[in-house]
Amino acid sequence: xxxxxxxxxxxxxxxxxxxxxxxxxxxxxxxxxxxxxxxxxxxxxxxxxxxxxxxxxxxxxxxxxxxxxxxxxxxxxxxxxxxxxxxxxxxxxxxxxxxxxxxxxxxxxxxxxxxxxxxxxxxxxxxxxxxxxxxxxxxxxxxxxxxxxxxxxxxxxxxxxxxxxxxxxxxxxxxxxxxxxxxxxxxxxxxxxxxxxxxxxxxxxxxxxxxxxxxxxxxxxxxxxxxxxxxxxxxxxxxxxxxxxxxxxxxxxx
Amino acid sequence: xxxxxxxxxxxxxxxxxxxxxxxxxxxxxxxxxxxxxxxxxxxxxxxxxxxxxxxxxxxxxxxxxxxxxxxxxxxxxxxxxxxxxxxxxxxxxxxxxxxxxxxxxxxxxxxxxxxxxxxxxxxxxxxxxxxxxxxxxxxxxxxxxxxxxxxxxxxxxxxxxxxxxxxxxxxxxxxxxxxxxxxxxxxxxxxxxxxxxxxxxxxxxxxxxxxxxxxxxxxxxxxxxxxxxxxxxxxxxxxxxxxxxxxxxxxxxxxxxxxxxxxxxxxxxxxxxxxxxxxxxxxxxxxxxxxxxxxxxxxxxxxxxxxxxxxxxxxxxxxxxxxxxx
Numbered sequence: 001x002x003x004x005x006x007x008x009x010x011x012x013x014x015x016x017x018x019x020x021x022x023x024x025x026x027x028x029x030x031x032x033x034x035x036x037x038x039x040x041x042x043x044x045x046x047x048x049x050x051x052x053x054x055x056x057x058x059x060x061x062x063x064x065x066x067x068x069x070x071x072x073x074x075x076x077x078x079x080x081x082x083x084x085x086x087x088x089x090x091x092x093x094x095x096x097x098x099x100x101x102x103x104x105x106x107x108x109x110x111x112x113x114x115x116x117x118x119x120x121x122x123x124x125x126x127x128x129x130x131x132x133x134x135x136x137x138x139x140x141x142x143x144x145x146x147x148x149x150x151x152x153x154x155x156x157x158x159x160x161x162x163x164x165x166x167x168x169x170x171x172x173x174x175x176x177x178x179x180x181x182x183x184x185x186x187x188x189x190x191x192x193x194x195x196x197x198x199x200x201x202x203x204x205x206x207x208x209x210x211x212x213x214x215x216x217x218x219x220x221x222x223x224x225x226x227x228x229x230x231x232x233x234x235x236x237x238x239x240x241x242x243x244x245x246x247x248x249x250x251x252x253x254x
Numbered sequence: 255x256x257x258x259x260x261x262x263x264x265x266x267x268x269x270x271x272x273x274x275x276x277x278x279x280x281x282x283x284x285x286x287x288x289x290x291x292x293x294x295x296x297x298x299x300x301x302x303x304x305x306x307x308x309x310x311x312x313x314x315x316x317x318x319x320x321x322x323x324x325x326x327x328x329x330x331x332x333x334x335x336x337x338x339x340x341x342x343x344x345x346x347x348x349x350x351x352x353x354x355x356x357x358x359x360x361x362x363x364x365x366x367x368x369x370x371x372x373x374x375x376x377x378x379x380x381x382x383x384x385x386x387x388x389x390x391x392x393x394x395x396x397x398x399x400x401x402x403x404x405x406x407x408x409x410x411x412x413x414x415x416x417x418x419x420x421x422x423x424x425x426x427x428x429x430x431x432x433x434x435x436x437x438x439x440x441x442x443x444x445x446x447x448x449x450x451x452x453x454x455x456x457x458x459x460x461x462x463x464x465x466x467x468x469x470x471x472x473x474x475x476x477x478x479x480x481x482x483x484x485x486x487x488x489x490x491x492x493x494x495x496x497x498x499x500x501x502x503x504x505x506x507x508x509x510x511x512x513x514x515x516x517x518x519x520x521x522x523x524x525x526x527x528x529x530x531x532x533x534x535x536x537x538x539x540x541x542x543x544x545x546x547x548x549x550x551x552x553x554x555x556x557x558x559x560x561x562x563x564x565x566x567x568x569x570x571x572x573x574x575x576x577x578x579x580x
Contacts, residue, residue, distance in 0.1 A: 002361035009358025016351065088342035092403070095306045095336050096359035097328035254268065254309050 006098045007106050014110020017080055025076070025114060026121060029068045033122045036064055037129040040186065052188050052219045057130045062213040063185030066147065068122045070180060070205065071172070073115025073148040077107050077155035078168040085159065090252060100246045104156065104239065111152030112145065119144055133216060139224065140215030146231045147208045151176075153238035160242070160251045184209045189221045204234055256320040258284045258333075258411050258442040259305065264314030266300050266466075274300040276466040277314065282444060282459070284319075284410075287437045289457035289474070290446045293561055297466040298446045299339060302415050306336050319410060332360060335409030337400045339416045339446075345389035349380060349399060352388060353406050360407035367406065374402035377432065394425045401429070411442040418449060430456060450557055454478070464561050484548065486529075488519040491542035502539045509535065517544075 018025040037057070045056035052059055084090040093103055126132060134140070154171075162168045183205030189197050200206050201222070211227035214220040220227070246252065259282040266275040274297045282288045292298050303309030305316055307327060316323045318330035343352050350371055357367035375381040378398040383391060391399060397417055404412060414433070418426045426449075433456060437443050447453055453460065453474075460477055462470040470477065490499065496516050503511045503519070509532060512520045519541075521532060536543060 005361045005363060006359050009355045012358075013347075013351070013355050016347075020346070084344070087344055088338075088340065089344045091308055091338065091342050092356055093359055094308055095331060095334065096356070096407075097331040097361075098359050099328070249310060253307070254303070 003099060003102050006096070007102045007109075010093070010098075010103065010106025011109045011113075014076075014080060014107060015113055018076055018110070018114045025072070026118060029072060029118045030121050030125050033064055033068060033125050034128075036060075037126065041129055052217070054217055054219070058133070058217065059188075059213075060186055061126050061130055061132060062216045063183075063209045065119050065122050065126065066144075066205075066209050066212045067180050067185050069115040069119040069144055069148050070151045070176070070208070072118040073111040074151040074155040074158075074176060075168075075172060076114040077111035077152045078158045078162070078172070080110065081107055081156055081159035082162045082165070082168050085162075085251065086165075094252060100243055103246060104153075104242050107156050108149060108152040108242075111155055112148040115148035115152065116144055119148075135218035136215050138215075139211060142228070143208060143211040143215060143231075146228070146235060147212070150204075150208075150231060150234045150238065153235065153242055156242050157238060157245065160245045162251075179203050179205050184213075184221060204230055207231060255284065257281045257317070258286065258319060259444065260315075260317040260320075261301070261305075262315045264301065264304060264316060265312045266297075266304060266309060267312045274466050275304070275311075275314075278463065278466070278468050280461055280468060280471065282411075282442060284442055285437070285440055286442055286459055287433075287457045288442070288444045289453035289460040290444060290463060291450070291453055291460060291557060292446075292463035296463045298463055299415060300466075301463070302336070302338075302413055302444075302446070305413065306334055307331060332407070333410045335404035335407065335412045337397075337404045337412070337414040337417050339419070341396050341400065343388050343396075343399065343403065346387050348385045348387055349375065349391075349402075350384045352399070353403055356403045357406040362407055370406055370408075371402070374405055378402050394421045397421055398429070401432070405436075409441070411444065412436065413444045415446050416448060417445070418447065418452060426452070462557065462560055469560050469563075483522050483524050485520060485522050486532075486546055486548060487514070488521070488536075488546050489544040490517045490519060491544050492517065494541060498539070499541065502536075502541060506535065 040060060041057040045060070048056040050056070050059075081090070123132065154176075155168075158168055158171050182200065183203050184200070189200045189206060192200060207222055207227035207230040210220040210222045211224055211231070214224055214227075259280070261278060261280040263277045263279065264275050265273070265277050267273045278297070278301065280301075290298050290301070300309055304311045305318065305323070307323060316330075319333045321330040321333070323330045347355075350368075353371040353374070354364060354367040357370060358364070362370070371384075372381070375384055378401060380391075380395060380398055380402065383395065388396065388399060397420075401414070401417065404414075412433075417433075418429055421429065430452065433443060433445075437456075443456075445453065445457060457474055459473050460470070461468050494517070496513075499513050499516075499519065503513050509527060510522055514520050523529065523532065533543075
């Protein structure tokens with residue numbers, strides 16, 4: 001059995017899915033990000049002054065791109081896998097000799113593609129508002145790839161447990177959005193009181209946003225090594241959880 | 255010879271305690287056209303679910319072409335094509351994508367998959383709809399799409415769970431001839447259906463499952479030979495006097511006739527009797543027959559009697575009732 005063909009099939013299906021509904025999947029992030037730039041960048045940002053040695057608009061660009069990557073890689077897998085469960089077309093894969101790791105990799109790969117494509121679109125939109133500088137392109141690429149993988153895995157686990165469409169919006173609404181907003185997208189955590197700086201360090205998104213910002217601006221509130229260690233830890237943990245759940249057939253087999 | 259399917263002591267108890275399968279044993283030979291029949295909730299879909307790994311079994315063993323699903327699941331899966339009872343494809347994807355992706359899950363390259371998709375879509379008269387989203391198909395077309403999808407990896411065994419449910423008679427007949435062709439090509443076919451006429455026409459061997467147990471497992475021929483009595487209906491030629499028919503019914507011995515209405519005679523024929531005797535008697539009485547038919551499907555009569563026998567046996571056994579979804 002050629003697993004690479006099966007993997008390619010799942011990946012192609014996933015990419016075709018979000019491309020088919022591009023108005024729902026690719027356009028909204030571009031509009032949202034434009035609004036963020038207009039409101040937080042131009043209108044409010046001009047009164048804030050510098051942050052971390054950069055004008056506010058330049059400071060928030062990496063965080064806003066990362067926010068789009070996180071949201072889209074998560075929601076792509078959550079909604080796609082849950083829809084496959086709901087329409088029961090997930091059974092197409094379950095009856096076939098597709099190894100569980102291929103199913104996980106295919107869906108996660110699809111989520112990563114959407115997350116990174118949206119990240120690219122948002123970056124292009126950003127260029128309309130600000131000159132983006134690049135400090136280390138490899139850090140940027142590594143961070144965006146690993147972060148999109150982390151949240152795609154999170155979306156998959158969410159979809160495995162979900163029993164209704166409400167269940168795939170609870171985590172993004174009540175956990176993901178607060179963590180993102182408190183993850184240093186709009187501010188440097190060094191501005192927070194010491195206690196809240198400590199609390200922020202428990203937020204994994206802080207590490208992702210800061211590693212990404214380092215790639216653009218060369219500044220970060222956390223060390224790069226710690227940031228990548230945290231991201232990789234989450235990937236390994238979430239991948240293991242996803243594999244166990246699919247192997248046991250949780251939410252998939254009766 | 256290795257069986258296409260070998261099930262032994264298969265049990266399935268769902269969460270909540272409902273025992274859907276109570277230790278069934280079943281074998282299906284390679285190349286067979288096999289019917290798995292039973293009333294709703296009998297355990298047919300659970301059995302198919304276990305064979306195709308959509309349902310986790312509680313105990314027992316399942317082998318597909320000699321490969322145990324516990325130890326060689328991927329190999330076992332590669333032999334099976336499944337046409338499930340409910341539509342389970344993405345409603346938004348075009349037919350071509352559904353078929354090509356499905357083949358991909360079995361390791362079939364895209365170029366081969368496109369060729370096969372074209373072949374099956376044409377054979378099943380869906381070619382014109384190849385780029386249409388699946389949700390735009392009619393019920394019958396959706397059923398045919400699921401058959402095409404199940405064939406994309408050219409399985410050695412095809413399992414069809416009520417494939418003709420809700421399909422009109424013309425389409426049903428064309429699906430029967432398609433399935434017969436597949437079987438003639440050597441594909442083992444396992445069919446569950448509520449149309450017993452369908453099972454009688456297509457299948458060589460049969461198992462009847464009820465209450466999670468196999469109540470009959472034999473060849474169709476042997477099963478039908480169990481029939482003691484068949485009922486026939488004769489439509490009598492218009493203009494035949496009713497009094498003549500009444501007198502015929504009254505006078506007849508050995509074979510029992512009933513006058514249903516002014517032009518319809520019904521009679522029961524047991525194994526010791528034959529239709530020649532009937533026609534002889536009708537001929538002597540100068541009664542002309544316009545047409546003749548079986549009162550009910552022969553298999554249906556047996557099926558009902560077997561299920562009734564089983565349920566009355568259950569009622570005599572004092573046990574707690576269990577209710578659950580299958």
